Amino acid sequence: MKVSLFYLPGIGDRSQIEQGMVGLRGEVYDQMLHEVSEQAKLADVLGYDSISFTEHHFHVEGFEVSNNPVLLDLYIGMQTKRLRVGQLGVVLPANNPIRVAEDIAMLDHMTGGRANAGFARGYQRRWVDIMAQQTHGIHGAHPHQHDAIDDANRAAFEECYRIIKQAWTQDSLSYQGKYWRVPPGATPWPIEATQKWGKGVEDGIVKSVSVVPKPVQKPHPPIFQPFASSERSIRWCAQEGVTAVIPPLFPTYERQLADLYAEVSGKPVGEGMGVLRDVIIADTDEEARALWKQSGYFVGHEWFAPFGFAKAMDDPKTGATPDLFDNSLALVGSVDTVTRQLEKLLKRLPVKWLFAWMYNGLIPHDRNMKILEQFWTKVMPRVADL
Numbered sequence: 001m002k003v004s005l006f007y008l009p010g011i012g013d014r015s016q017i018e019q020g021m022v023g024l025r026g027e028v029y030d031q032m033l034h035e036v037s038e039q040a041k042l043a044d045v046l047g048y049d050s051i052s053f054t055e056h057h058f059h060v061e062g063f064e065v066s067n068n069p070v071l072l073d074l075y076i077g078m079q080t081k082r083l084r085v086g087q088l089g090v091v092l093p094a095n096n097p098i099r100v101a102e103d104i105a106m107l108d109h110m111t112g113g114r115a116n117a118g119f120a121r122g123y124q125r126r127w128v129d130i131m132a133q134q135t136h137g138i139h140g141a142h143p144h145q146h147d148a149i150d151d152a153n154r155a156a157f158e159e160c161y162r163i164i165k166q167a168w169t170q171d172s173l174s175y176q177g178k179y180w181r182v183p184p185g186a187t188p189w190p191i192e193a194t195q196k197w198g199k200g201v202e203d204g205i206v207k208s209v210s211v212v213p214k215p216v217q218k219p220h221p222p223i224f225q226p227f228a229s230s231e232r233s234i235r236w237c238a239q240e241g242v243t244a245v246i247p248p249l250f251p252t253y254e255r256q257l258a259d260l261y262a263e264v265s266g267k268p269v270g271e272g273m274g275v276l277r278d279v280i281i282a283d284t285d286e287e288a289r290a291l292w293k294q295s296g297y298f299v300g301h302e303w304f305a306p307f308g309f310a311k312a313m314d315d316p317k318t319g320a321t322p323d324l325f326d327n328s329l330a331l332v333g334s335v336d337t338v339t340r341q342l343e344k345l346l347k348r349l350p351v352k353w354l355f356a357w358m359y360n361g362l363i364p365h366d367r368n369m370k371i372l373e374q375f376w377t378k379v380m381p382r383v384a385d386l
Contacts, residue, residue: 001346002049003380005372006088006276006355008064009036009053009072013361014294016062023060032065033075035365039358040076042369043083046376050084050116051076052224052355055091057127062361063303069118070103077111086116088226088245088355092160093122093138093153094131097180098211100160101167105215113216118224118245119164121157123307132156135179143229143308155179158236167211168220172200174208182209226355227276229312231260238264238272245274245355248329249312250322254349274353275345278330280363281374285333289325291367292332295359331356335378342379346386 011032012022022028040051053069066072073085085107090100108115121141122128128140141150159177166173175182187206194201200208215221225237227247237244238261246257254275262269278296282288300310313329314321324330328345331338342354356375358368 001352001354001383001386003354003356003376004050004052004084004086004274005040005043005048006052006357007036007054007066007360008056008299009066010063010299010359010361011065012062014298021060022062023065028062029065032360035360035368037076037079038365039360039368039372040083041079042372043376044080046373048083048372048376050086052086052088052116052118052226054088055120056124057131061303063299070107073107073115074110077107077114082114084114084116085111086221086224087118088224089118089120091120091122091128091131092164093135093156094128095160097160097163098167098173098182101164101211102213104221105168105211105213108215108217108221109213115215115217115221116224117221118226119157119161119242120226121153138179144311145308154232161240165220168215172208172210174200183207224274229257231257234260235264237261241265241272243272243274243353245276245353247276247309247312248324250315251327251329251348253312253316258349258351268350270350270352273349273351274355275349275351276355276357277328277345278332279338279356279358279371279375280330280332281335281338281371281379282367283334285337288333288337291363292330295362296330296332296357298362299359335374338375339379339382342383343386346383350386 009032011028016022053072054064054066055069056064057067059065069087077085104115104117123140123142125140132138135156138153138156139149141153156179159179163175163180173182183206188204189201189206190204200206200210224243224245226245228234228237228244229246229249234244234257244261258269258273261273265272280288280292282291325332328341331341
């Protein structure tokens, strides 16, 4: 099993967040950059596989100040030697797909082939509606939303994905879709240099373009989709060979999605799948849960619950929420407890990836450094056979 670190990242501790408008405080942002980079350098030395950041905008509240995950990837990549860098993920309906293809290919070159690619659909309407307004009015679609807005968001996502794949794998690109046209029409290009040394022009009119550079990794960097929680998304990931990263879900539903991925892909159960989990270790379970209360619970209750993420954790028959710790939906406790939780998770759901959610800011930096070391050196060796 590979372990990747996942950061929103947030800025500020709880008291700073509750004072309001912490996103405007540049010195707190700088502190986040320093602490995340120090944690990434430790993860690089220890042997963690990778690190990933979200894409979100306008988060003056401080919870997810990660407007350019590729730039954060490069910042970390320049300070590490072997740690892979990625995104969970770039929100395709709110981006120019050719620009995304170029940026990740550049990242792959600048990090010596250490780039991962993560693509998301976008659920926060405050920023998706603004940033995607030029792509024919695409809106953010909440988890478990199934309507015309969701359908349009998904269609734009899949169209952008196809363009990016072609940009990475084909010498020249032409595409005529609902949201994007490449080229957009009869674009004149009477440039002699292109006739002699390029391609894509016929009778002085652009017919295709060559997106450069191509990625170092062939045919392209590994691709992930966060946080897939619907059967439709899982089926798409399995068909495309994309690693689906699922958030904490009701255990029976997690297994159903894993079985569906296996059925569609023809791979063993758990292959091509990853899970997101809070990872917090302390000397005692009580101390670890207290840390989780001020971090994972705080973020979940104050920020993510209104978007509906918690609904998928409820028992579909009774509506009751399962115990997060007993059901390995959060890995929180002493070294022994977290080991047992991870063992239980892997026996139930033999996934190949664990994305460890790190709460920078809300958990003190020195404590996060210790969590990283303890999880890698004391927990992971004990579950290696699983």
